[in-house]
Protein backbone atom coordinates (compact mmCIF):
# COMPACT_ATOMS: atom_id res chain seq x y z
CA UNK A 91 0.00 0.00 0.00
CA UNK A 92 1.31 3.48 -0.88
CA UNK A 93 2.29 5.38 2.32
CA UNK A 94 0.10 8.36 3.10
CA UNK A 95 1.66 11.81 2.69
CA UNK A 96 2.10 13.73 5.96
CA UNK A 97 -0.94 15.83 6.92
CA UNK A 98 1.18 18.85 7.73
CA UNK A 99 4.30 18.63 5.56
CA UNK A 100 7.53 20.13 6.74
CA UNK A 101 8.66 23.18 4.81
CA UNK A 102 11.28 22.51 2.18
CA UNK A 103 14.97 22.76 3.05
CA UNK A 104 16.82 26.01 2.29
CA UNK A 105 17.24 26.48 -1.42
CA UNK A 106 18.76 29.27 -3.49
CA UNK A 107 17.78 29.59 -7.12
CA UNK A 108 20.37 30.55 -9.70
CA UNK A 109 21.10 34.19 -10.44
CA UNK A 110 19.21 34.34 -13.76
CA UNK A 111 21.05 37.21 -15.45
CA UNK A 112 24.41 36.67 -13.77
CA UNK A 113 24.15 39.95 -11.84
CA UNK A 114 26.41 38.49 -9.16
CA UNK A 115 29.17 38.59 -11.74
CA UNK A 116 29.16 42.35 -11.20
CA UNK A 117 30.10 41.91 -7.53
CA UNK A 118 33.71 41.75 -6.34
CA UNK A 119 35.13 38.69 -4.58
CA UNK A 120 35.14 40.64 -1.31
CA UNK A 121 31.48 41.61 -1.74
CA UNK A 122 30.48 38.03 -2.53
CA UNK A 123 32.42 36.70 0.45
CA UNK A 124 30.65 39.10 2.81
CA UNK A 125 27.27 38.18 1.29
CA UNK A 126 28.01 34.48 1.76
CA UNK A 127 29.16 34.94 5.37
CA UNK A 128 26.01 36.85 6.30
CA UNK A 129 23.83 34.32 4.48
CA UNK A 130 25.45 31.41 6.31
CA UNK A 131 25.02 33.13 9.67
CA UNK A 132 21.35 33.90 8.94
CA UNK A 133 20.70 30.31 7.84
CA UNK A 134 22.27 28.92 10.99
CA UNK A 135 21.12 31.38 13.65
CA UNK A 136 17.78 32.71 12.46
CA UNK A 137 16.02 30.72 9.79
CA UNK A 138 15.23 27.68 11.98
CA UNK A 139 13.26 29.81 14.47
CA UNK A 140 12.00 32.78 12.47
CA UNK A 141 8.39 31.54 12.13
CA UNK A 142 8.18 30.85 15.85
CA UNK A 143 9.55 34.30 16.66
CA UNK A 144 7.07 35.87 14.24
CA UNK A 145 4.05 34.18 15.83
CA UNK A 146 5.34 35.10 19.30
CA UNK A 147 5.90 38.70 18.18
CA UNK A 148 9.39 38.55 19.62
CA UNK A 149 12.65 40.15 18.54
CA UNK A 150 15.59 37.72 18.98
CA UNK A 151 17.68 39.95 21.25
CA UNK A 152 20.34 37.26 21.53
CA UNK A 153 21.52 38.01 17.97
CA UNK A 154 22.56 41.58 18.75
CA UNK A 155 26.10 40.72 20.00
CA UNK A 156 26.59 38.62 16.84
CA UNK A 157 25.39 41.49 14.65
CA UNK A 158 28.02 43.65 16.34
CA UNK A 159 30.77 41.04 16.12
CA UNK A 160 30.11 40.48 12.41
CA UNK A 161 30.21 44.23 11.70
CA UNK A 162 26.58 44.39 10.59
CA UNK A 163 25.64 47.42 12.72
CA UNK A 164 26.68 50.69 11.11
CA UNK A 165 28.71 48.83 8.47
CA UNK A 166 29.77 52.04 6.71
CA UNK A 167 30.97 53.67 9.96
CA UNK A 168 34.68 54.53 9.63
CA UNK A 169 37.19 52.42 11.55
CA UNK A 170 38.18 55.41 13.72
CA UNK A 171 34.65 55.38 15.20
CA UNK A 172 34.57 51.63 15.76
CA UNK A 173 32.92 50.53 12.50
CA UNK A 174 34.27 48.32 9.71
CA UNK A 175 34.21 51.16 7.13
CA UNK A 176 32.46 49.10 4.45
CA UNK A 177 31.09 50.37 1.12
CA UNK A 178 27.45 51.14 0.39
CA UNK A 179 27.18 48.05 -1.83
CA UNK A 180 28.41 45.92 1.07
CA UNK A 181 25.90 47.59 3.35
CA UNK A 182 23.22 46.76 0.78
CA UNK A 183 24.24 43.11 0.58
CA UNK A 184 24.02 42.85 4.37
CA UNK A 185 20.48 44.26 4.28
CA UNK A 186 19.58 41.85 1.46
CA UNK A 187 20.67 38.84 3.47
CA UNK A 188 18.99 39.97 6.70
CA UNK A 189 15.69 40.61 4.95
CA UNK A 190 15.96 37.34 3.05
CA UNK A 191 15.15 36.06 6.54
CA UNK A 192 12.73 38.73 7.78
CA UNK A 193 12.03 42.44 7.25
CA UNK A 194 11.89 42.91 11.03
CA UNK A 195 15.45 41.65 11.47
CA UNK A 196 16.61 43.96 8.69
CA UNK A 197 14.65 46.83 10.27
CA UNK A 198 16.56 46.41 13.52
CA UNK A 199 19.90 46.75 11.76
CA UNK A 200 18.63 49.51 9.44
CA UNK A 201 17.41 51.68 12.28
CA UNK A 202 20.58 51.25 14.30
CA UNK A 203 22.80 51.88 11.25
CA UNK A 204 20.98 54.47 9.16
CA UNK A 205 18.67 56.25 11.56
CA UNK A 206 20.80 56.37 14.71
CA UNK A 207 24.50 55.92 13.88
CA UNK A 208 24.25 57.89 10.63
CA UNK A 209 22.82 61.09 12.21
CA UNK A 210 25.44 60.94 14.95
CA UNK A 211 28.10 60.64 12.25
CA UNK A 212 26.61 63.30 10.00
CA UNK A 213 25.41 65.86 12.57
CA UNK A 214 27.12 64.94 15.86
CA UNK A 215 30.03 66.59 17.66
CA UNK A 216 33.38 64.80 17.80
CA UNK A 217 32.64 63.92 21.46
CA UNK A 218 29.23 62.45 20.56
CA UNK A 219 30.76 60.36 17.76
CA UNK A 220 33.51 58.99 20.00
CA UNK A 221 31.10 58.26 22.83
CA UNK A 222 28.21 56.62 20.99
CA UNK A 223 29.38 55.08 17.71
CA UNK A 224 31.79 52.37 18.96
CA UNK A 225 29.27 51.10 21.55
CA UNK A 226 26.52 51.08 18.94
CA UNK A 227 28.69 49.25 16.40
CA UNK A 228 29.28 46.53 19.00
CA UNK A 229 25.56 46.32 19.76
CA UNK A 230 26.08 47.33 23.39
CA UNK A 231 23.86 50.39 22.99
CA UNK A 232 20.63 50.19 21.00
CA UNK A 233 19.09 53.24 19.41
CA UNK A 234 15.77 54.26 17.89
CA UNK A 235 14.60 57.19 15.76
CA UNK A 236 11.66 59.43 16.60
CA UNK A 237 10.43 61.52 13.69
CA UNK A 238 6.83 60.43 13.06
CA UNK A 239 4.14 61.79 15.38
CA UNK A 240 0.58 60.54 15.83
CA UNK A 241 -0.72 63.40 13.65
CA UNK A 242 2.35 63.92 11.44
CA UNK A 243 3.48 61.00 9.30
CA UNK A 244 4.10 61.83 5.65
CA UNK A 245 4.56 65.50 6.53
CA UNK A 246 7.17 65.52 9.32
CA UNK A 247 7.75 69.25 8.91
CA UNK A 248 4.39 69.74 10.64
CA UNK A 249 5.69 68.16 13.87
CA UNK A 250 4.65 69.69 17.17
CA UNK A 251 7.25 68.16 19.51
CA UNK A 252 9.38 71.04 20.71
CA UNK A 253 12.63 71.69 22.53
CA UNK A 254 12.89 74.92 24.49
CA UNK A 255 16.20 76.28 25.71
CA UNK A 256 16.15 76.46 29.52
CA UNK A 257 18.74 76.65 32.33
CA UNK A 258 21.67 75.99 29.99
CA UNK A 259 20.00 72.94 28.48
CA UNK A 260 16.76 71.98 26.76
CA UNK A 261 13.22 71.01 27.78
CA UNK A 262 11.79 68.44 25.38
CA UNK A 263 8.03 68.09 25.15
CA UNK A 264 5.83 66.09 22.78
CA UNK A 265 4.99 62.64 21.45
CA UNK A 266 6.45 60.38 18.80
CA UNK A 267 4.94 57.26 17.30
CA UNK A 268 6.20 54.15 15.54
CA UNK A 269 9.75 54.10 16.86
CA UNK A 270 11.22 50.79 15.67
CA UNK A 271 13.51 49.25 18.34
CA UNK A 272 11.84 51.65 20.83
CA UNK A 273 11.06 49.13 23.61
CA UNK A 274 14.70 47.99 23.87
CA UNK A 275 16.40 51.25 22.97
CA UNK A 276 18.87 52.86 25.36
CA UNK A 277 18.78 56.13 23.45
CA UNK A 278 16.43 57.82 20.98
CA UNK A 279 17.33 60.29 18.26
CA UNK A 280 14.37 62.64 18.63
CA UNK A 281 13.54 65.39 16.14
CA UNK A 282 11.96 68.52 17.60
CA UNK A 283 11.23 72.13 16.75
CA UNK A 284 13.52 74.38 18.75
CA UNK A 285 12.73 77.51 20.74
CA UNK A 286 16.25 78.68 21.45
CA UNK A 287 17.73 82.08 22.31
CA UNK A 288 20.30 82.03 19.49
CA UNK A 289 18.55 79.41 17.47
CA UNK A 290 15.99 80.35 14.84
CA UNK A 291 12.98 78.02 15.10
CA UNK A 292 14.25 74.97 13.30
CA UNK A 293 14.03 71.18 13.35
CA UNK A 294 17.01 69.75 15.27
CA UNK A 295 18.00 66.28 16.41
CA UNK A 296 18.50 65.39 20.10
CA UNK A 297 20.09 62.35 21.73
CA UNK A 298 17.64 61.33 24.45
CA UNK A 299 18.51 58.46 26.84
CA UNK A 300 15.24 56.55 27.31
CA UNK A 301 15.67 56.25 31.10
CA UNK A 302 15.47 60.02 31.68
CA UNK A 303 12.64 61.27 33.92
CA UNK A 304 9.66 62.29 31.76
CA UNK A 305 10.33 59.75 28.99
CA UNK A 306 7.60 57.09 28.68
CA UNK A 307 7.83 54.19 26.23
CA UNK A 308 4.50 52.73 25.05
CA UNK A 309 4.99 49.33 23.40
CA UNK A 310 2.96 48.62 20.25
CA UNK A 311 2.26 44.90 20.05
CA UNK A 312 -0.97 44.45 18.09
CA UNK A 313 0.63 44.34 14.65
CA UNK A 314 -0.31 42.09 11.74
CA UNK A 315 3.02 42.92 10.12
CA UNK A 316 6.70 43.21 11.07
CA UNK A 317 6.03 41.21 14.21
CA UNK A 318 9.69 40.41 14.83
CA UNK A 319 10.51 44.13 15.00
CA UNK A 320 9.77 45.94 18.26
CA UNK A 321 7.72 49.12 17.89
CA UNK A 322 6.70 51.82 20.33
CA UNK A 323 5.31 55.27 20.81
CA UNK A 324 7.18 57.59 23.18
CA UNK A 325 6.05 60.60 25.13
CA UNK A 326 8.36 63.31 26.42
CA UNK A 327 6.93 65.29 29.30
CA UNK A 328 9.15 68.35 29.86
CA UNK A 329 12.24 66.14 29.65
CA UNK A 330 15.31 68.03 30.82
CA UNK A 331 18.26 67.56 28.46
CA UNK A 332 21.82 68.83 28.83
CA UNK A 333 23.09 71.38 26.30
CA UNK A 334 25.21 68.73 24.59
CA UNK A 335 22.19 66.52 23.82
CA UNK A 336 21.63 68.44 20.60
CA UNK A 337 23.19 67.18 17.36
CA UNK A 338 25.02 70.42 16.60
CA UNK A 339 25.17 70.11 12.81
CA UNK A 340 21.49 69.20 12.37
CA UNK A 341 19.14 71.88 11.11
CA UNK A 342 15.87 71.86 9.20
CA UNK A 343 13.71 69.00 8.00
CA UNK A 344 16.42 68.10 5.50
CA UNK A 345 18.45 66.57 8.36
CA UNK A 346 15.99 63.78 9.22
CA UNK A 347 15.26 63.38 5.50
CA UNK A 348 18.98 62.72 4.93
CA UNK A 349 18.74 59.92 7.51
CA UNK A 350 15.67 58.52 5.79
CA UNK A 351 17.56 58.46 2.51
CA UNK A 352 20.20 56.23 4.09
CA UNK A 353 17.53 53.89 5.41
CA UNK A 354 15.61 53.91 2.12
CA UNK A 355 18.78 52.83 0.36
CA UNK A 356 19.01 49.82 2.70
CA UNK A 357 15.36 49.01 2.00
CA UNK A 358 16.08 48.84 -1.74
CA UNK A 359 18.40 45.90 -1.05
CA UNK A 360 16.47 44.43 1.84
CA UNK A 361 13.23 44.05 -0.09
CA UNK A 362 15.22 42.43 -2.89
CA UNK A 363 16.30 39.81 -0.34
CA UNK A 364 12.69 39.19 0.70
CA UNK A 365 11.65 38.84 -2.96
CA UNK A 366 14.51 36.39 -3.63
CA UNK A 367 13.44 34.26 -0.67
CA UNK A 368 9.84 34.15 -1.91
CA UNK A 369 10.90 33.27 -5.44
CA UNK A 370 13.18 30.49 -4.17
CA UNK A 371 10.37 29.04 -2.08
CA UNK A 372 7.88 29.22 -4.96
CA UNK A 373 10.21 27.59 -7.50
CA UNK A 374 11.14 24.78 -5.18
CA UNK A 375 7.50 24.17 -4.23
CA UNK A 376 6.35 24.19 -7.85
CA UNK A 377 8.85 21.48 -8.71
CA UNK A 378 7.80 19.09 -5.98
CA UNK A 379 4.04 19.70 -5.71
CA UNK A 380 2.22 17.09 -7.76
CA UNK A 381 -1.30 17.90 -8.95
CA UNK A 382 -3.15 16.23 -11.81
CA UNK A 383 -0.28 13.67 -11.86
CA UNK A 384 2.46 16.17 -12.67
CA UNK A 385 4.46 18.87 -10.87
CA UNK A 386 2.66 22.22 -10.95
CA UNK A 387 6.00 23.54 -12.34
CA UNK A 388 5.07 21.71 -15.55
CA UNK A 389 1.94 23.83 -16.06
CA UNK A 390 2.00 26.89 -18.29
CA UNK A 391 0.17 29.06 -15.75
CA UNK A 392 2.72 28.47 -12.98
CA UNK A 393 5.60 28.90 -15.42
CA UNK A 394 4.18 32.29 -16.39
CA UNK A 395 3.91 33.19 -12.71
CA UNK A 396 7.52 32.14 -12.10
CA UNK A 397 8.75 33.95 -15.22
CA UNK A 398 7.07 37.16 -14.06
CA UNK A 399 8.56 36.77 -10.60
CA UNK A 400 12.16 36.21 -11.72
CA UNK A 401 11.90 39.13 -14.16
CA UNK A 402 10.86 41.38 -11.28
CA UNK A 403 13.62 40.07 -8.99
CA UNK A 404 16.23 40.56 -11.72
CA UNK A 405 15.10 44.14 -12.35
CA UNK A 406 15.35 44.72 -8.61
CA UNK A 407 18.89 43.30 -8.50
CA UNK A 408 20.12 45.58 -11.28
CA UNK A 409 18.47 48.60 -9.79
CA UNK A 410 19.91 48.00 -6.30
CA UNK A 411 23.41 47.42 -7.60
CA UNK A 412 23.44 50.47 -9.88
CA UNK A 413 22.16 52.62 -7.00
CA UNK A 414 24.87 51.22 -4.74
CA UNK A 415 27.57 51.91 -7.30
CA UNK A 416 26.28 55.49 -7.63
CA UNK A 417 26.35 55.89 -3.87
CA UNK A 418 29.91 54.59 -3.66
CA UNK A 419 30.90 56.78 -6.61
CA UNK A 420 29.46 60.12 -7.69
CA UNK A 421 26.54 59.97 -5.24
CA UNK A 422 22.87 59.05 -5.49
CA UNK A 423 20.21 61.77 -5.40
CA UNK A 424 17.17 61.62 -3.13
CA UNK A 425 14.94 61.12 -6.17
CA UNK A 426 17.08 58.22 -7.43
CA UNK A 427 16.80 56.58 -4.01
CA UNK A 428 13.04 57.19 -4.04
CA UNK A 429 12.73 55.58 -7.45
CA UNK A 430 14.55 52.48 -6.25
CA UNK A 431 12.71 52.26 -2.91
CA UNK A 432 9.37 52.65 -4.65
CA UNK A 433 10.18 50.05 -7.29
CA UNK A 434 11.79 47.40 -5.13
CA UNK A 435 9.22 47.51 -2.34
CA UNK A 436 6.37 47.24 -4.83
CA UNK A 437 8.24 44.51 -6.69
CA UNK A 438 8.78 42.52 -3.50
CA UNK A 439 5.12 42.92 -2.45
CA UNK A 440 4.03 41.46 -5.80
CA UNK A 441 6.57 38.63 -5.76
CA UNK A 442 5.62 37.67 -2.19
CA UNK A 443 1.91 37.68 -3.02
CA UNK A 444 2.38 35.55 -6.14
CA UNK A 445 4.64 33.10 -4.26
CA UNK A 446 2.01 32.78 -1.55
CA UNK A 447 -0.62 32.03 -4.16
CA UNK A 448 1.53 29.45 -5.92
CA UNK A 449 1.92 27.60 -2.62
CA UNK A 450 -1.83 27.02 -2.35
CA UNK A 451 -3.14 26.31 1.14
CA UNK A 452 0.31 25.47 2.53
CA UNK A 453 1.21 29.06 1.72
CA UNK A 454 -0.80 30.34 4.67
CA UNK A 455 1.02 28.10 7.15
CA UNK A 456 3.72 29.30 9.50
CA UNK A 457 6.55 27.08 8.34
CA UNK A 458 6.46 28.64 4.90
CA UNK A 459 7.91 32.06 4.48
CA UNK A 460 6.18 33.91 1.63
CA UNK A 461 3.11 35.00 3.56
CA UNK A 462 5.24 36.32 6.44
CA UNK A 463 7.25 38.31 3.92
CA UNK A 464 4.03 39.49 2.27
CA UNK A 465 2.66 40.79 5.58
CA UNK A 466 6.00 42.38 6.52
CA UNK A 467 6.35 44.15 3.21
CA UNK A 468 3.10 46.02 3.81
CA UNK A 469 4.90 47.94 6.58
CA UNK A 470 7.90 48.53 4.36
CA UNK A 471 5.51 49.90 1.70
CA UNK A 472 4.42 52.51 4.24
CA UNK A 473 7.50 53.37 6.26
CA UNK A 474 10.48 55.49 5.23
CA UNK A 475 8.10 57.42 2.98
CA UNK A 476 5.00 55.73 1.62
CA UNK A 477 4.88 54.52 -1.96
CA UNK A 478 2.75 57.61 -2.73
CA UNK A 479 5.32 60.00 -1.24
CA UNK A 480 8.04 58.49 -3.43
CA UNK A 481 5.79 58.93 -6.45
CA UNK A 482 5.54 62.63 -5.58
CA UNK A 483 9.30 62.95 -5.01
CA UNK A 484 9.99 61.42 -8.44
CA UNK A 485 7.23 63.58 -9.96
CA UNK A 486 8.83 66.69 -8.51
CA UNK A 487 12.27 65.71 -9.83
CA UNK A 488 10.83 65.16 -13.29
CA UNK A 489 8.58 68.20 -13.58
CA UNK A 490 9.95 70.71 -11.10
CA UNK A 491 6.45 70.88 -9.60
CA UNK A 492 5.83 69.84 -5.97
CA UNK A 493 2.43 68.11 -5.79
CA UNK A 494 2.44 67.35 -2.05
CA UNK A 495 -0.24 69.90 -1.19
Ligand SMILES: Cc1cc2nc3c(=O)[nH]c(=O)nc-3n(C[C@H](O)[C@H](O)[C@H](O)COP(=O)(O)OP(=O)(O)OC[C@H]3O[C@@H](n4cnc5c(N)ncnc54)[C@H](O)[C@@H]3O)c2cc1C
Pocket residue numbers: 201235236237238241242243244245267268269270271316321469472473474475476477478479493494495
Ligand atom coordinates in the same frame (compact mmCIF):
# COMPACT_ATOMS: atom_id res chain seq x y z
C1 LIG B 1 6.22 49.07 11.36
C2 LIG B 1 6.54 50.53 11.25
C3 LIG B 1 7.76 51.00 11.72
C4 LIG B 1 8.05 52.38 11.66
N1 LIG B 1 9.23 52.84 12.19
C5 LIG B 1 9.43 54.18 12.32
C6 LIG B 1 10.56 54.68 13.04
O1 LIG B 1 11.42 53.93 13.50
N2 LIG B 1 10.65 56.02 13.24
C7 LIG B 1 9.72 56.90 12.74
O2 LIG B 1 9.88 58.10 12.96
N3 LIG B 1 8.66 56.45 12.04
C8 LIG B 1 8.48 55.12 11.83
N4 LIG B 1 7.38 54.64 11.14
C9 LIG B 1 6.38 55.59 10.67
C10 LIG B 1 6.30 55.72 9.17
O3 LIG B 1 7.44 56.35 8.65
C11 LIG B 1 4.99 56.46 8.82
O4 LIG B 1 3.95 55.55 9.11
C12 LIG B 1 4.93 56.91 7.38
O5 LIG B 1 5.76 58.03 7.18
C13 LIG B 1 3.52 57.30 6.94
O6 LIG B 1 2.90 58.13 7.87
P1 LIG B 1 1.41 57.81 8.39
O7 LIG B 1 1.35 56.39 8.79
O8 LIG B 1 1.08 58.85 9.38
O9 LIG B 1 0.50 57.95 7.10
P2 LIG B 1 -0.18 59.30 6.55
O10 LIG B 1 0.86 60.34 6.33
O11 LIG B 1 -1.35 59.63 7.41
O12 LIG B 1 -0.69 58.79 5.14
C14 LIG B 1 -1.90 58.03 4.99
C15 LIG B 1 -2.11 57.79 3.49
O13 LIG B 1 -2.25 59.05 2.81
C16 LIG B 1 -1.28 59.13 1.77
N5 LIG B 1 -0.89 60.55 1.62
C17 LIG B 1 -0.37 61.35 2.59
N6 LIG B 1 -0.12 62.58 2.09
C18 LIG B 1 -0.48 62.55 0.76
C19 LIG B 1 -0.43 63.48 -0.32
N7 LIG B 1 0.05 64.72 -0.17
N8 LIG B 1 -0.86 63.08 -1.54
C20 LIG B 1 -1.33 61.83 -1.74
N9 LIG B 1 -1.42 60.91 -0.77
C21 LIG B 1 -0.97 61.24 0.47
C22 LIG B 1 -0.15 58.22 2.18
O14 LIG B 1 0.63 57.80 1.07
C23 LIG B 1 -0.92 57.09 2.84
O15 LIG B 1 -1.40 56.19 1.87
C24 LIG B 1 7.10 53.27 11.11
C25 LIG B 1 5.89 52.76 10.59
C26 LIG B 1 5.62 51.42 10.65
C27 LIG B 1 4.32 50.90 10.11
